Amino acid sequence: MEDKILRFAVAGVGGIGRSHISGIEQNKHALLTAVCDIDAELENEYTGSVKFYTDYNQMLKDEEIDVAVICVPDQIHKEYTVTALRAGIHVLCEKPMALQTDDCREMIQASRETGKKLMIGQVCRKAPGFMLAKQLVDAGEIGELFFVESEYAHDYAKIPGRGGWRIDPVNLRHPVIGGGCHAIDLLRWIAGNPSEVFAYANRKMLKSWPVDDCTVAIMKFPDGVIGKVMTSIGCKRTYTMRTVLYGSRGTIICDNTSPEITLQREYNNKDGQRIVTKQLPVDINNHNIASEIEEMCDAVIGNTDVPTDGIEGASTVAVGCAIVESAAAGEKVLVDYNF
Numbered sequence: 115m116e117d118k119i120l121r122f123a124v125a126g127v128g129g130i131g132r133s134h135i136s137g138i139e140q141n142k143h144a145l146l147t148a149v150c151d152i153d154a155e156l157e158n159e160y161t162g163s164v165k166f167y168t169d170y171n172q173m174l175k176d177e178e179i180d181v182a183v184i185c186v187p188d189q190i191h192k193e194y195t196v197t198a199l200r201a202g203i204h205v206l207c208e209k210p211m212a213l214q215t216d217d218c219r220e221m222i223q224a225s226r227e228t229g230k231k232l233m234i235g236q237v238c239r240k241a242p243g244f245m246l247a248k249q250l251v252d253a254g255e256i257g258e259l260f261f262v263e264s265e266y267a268h269d270y271a272k273i274p275g276r277g278g279w280r281i282d283p284v285n286l287r288h289p290v291i292g293g294g295c296h297a298i299d300l301l302r303w304i305a306g307n308p309s310e311v312f313a314y315a316n317r318k319m320l321k322s323w324p325v326d327d328c329t330v331a332i333m334k335f336p337d338g339v340i341g342k343v344m345t346s347i348g349c350k351r352t353y354t355m356r357t358v359l360y361g362s363r364g365t366i367i368c369d370n371t372s373p374e375i376t377l378q379r380e381y382n383n384k385d386g387q388r389i390v391t392k393q394l395p396v397d398i399n400n401h402n403i404a405s406e407i408e409e410m411c412d413a414v415i416g417n418t419d420v421p422t423d424g425i426e427g428a429s430t431v432a433v434g435c436a437i438v439e440s441a442a443a444g445e446k447v448l449v450d451y452n453f
């Protein structure tokens with residue numbers, strides 16, 4: 115393990131692709147070999163031993179690559195992932211795994227058939243505040259969960275994506291699947307797979323966009339826990355993923371943009387029961403990509419399972435698809451986890 119080096123290629127070097135490159139550069143087991151982006155003007159940013167390609171297939175053909183990192187628009191995740199897996203390359207694919215569950219199935223199938231690892235970058239599981247919240251829940255600190263809620267509130271008005279992929283009127287990128295997936299995945303990670311959802315949506319902020327900009331979904335989690343996910347991409351506020359976890363003995367209020375999480379807990383003392391509030395300090399690291407690169411390296415070098423595999427990514431997409439379907443149909447939808 116000590117001296118093993120994995121050759122990485124990054125496809126799509128926009129905002130998040132650059133974060134992955136930084137994560138690769140920080141990791142002693144990772145070497146950036148090649149990058150690919152359809153924007154040829156980006157070539158002059160890559161010098162020395164890193165080769166730049168505008169053609170993804172050419173890159174896979176020419177270069178010896180161990181891990182491909184897929185950071186292109188959501189609409190192309192499936193194509194690029196399956197191509198790499200079938201070429202014998204492990205894949206770390208950005209969230210959302212894909213925009214349809216059928217695409218997720220194809221990606222899982224390619225990973226199964228080739229034996230190559232497929233990890234989905236559900237990065238909220240690496241945010242220190244959320245990691246601490248989950249540890250506290252798992253340790254029984256707030257007792258039995260009964261209600262969990264999370265919101266993905268992010269003003270996209272000025273970030274349609276390079277080339278406008280977030281506002282593509284043909285290959286729709288629904289914000290619940292593309293962005294709300296963070297909140298869905300977080301609640302799934304903490305409370306398990308919801309079985310059914312009911313949602314309402316509107317488009318009062320980004321009226322020229324081809325998708326609804328605000329959706330609220332309620333859902334049934336295992337063991338009778340109920341939950342709510344709100345997705346807004348037109349809200350007038352700073353980015354937040356405020357999350358509240360209610361248990362029989364206490365409540366956790368957390369975010370990926372706050373330097374502390376709040377734990378309120380009931381204690382018994384001589385005067386009876388009282389609620390004690392503690393502020394627990396955490397780092398703000400809402401895009402802890404370096405940690406994902408580390409997990410990918412560990413899994414490939416140690417030949418172990420990746421932590422957020424295709425089934426995990428697909429399950430989050432499945433909940434998102436059920437929410438979109440419910441909002442359109444005006445009725446509850448059962449989530450299909452058959453992958």
Ligand SMILES: NC(=O)c1ccc[n+]([C@@H]2O[C@H](COP(=O)([O-])OP(=O)(O)OC[C@H]3O[C@@H](n4cnc5c(N)ncnc54)[C@H](O)[C@@H]3O)[C@@H](O)[C@H]2O)c1
Nearest residue numbers: 126127128129130131151152153185186187188208275276
């Ligand atoms: N984990 C997170 O929190 C997080 C945050 C932002 C974005 N994302 C995801 O990462 C992906 C990229 O998002 P972004 O914000 O970096 O977008 P972006 O628009 O900033 O960058 C995308 C890049 O891909 C390039 N590209 C487009 N089509 C391509 C193709 N066919 N082949 C090669 N390159 C191509 C574009 O030129 C651009 O440079 C999306 O899937 C998005 O949902 C994840």
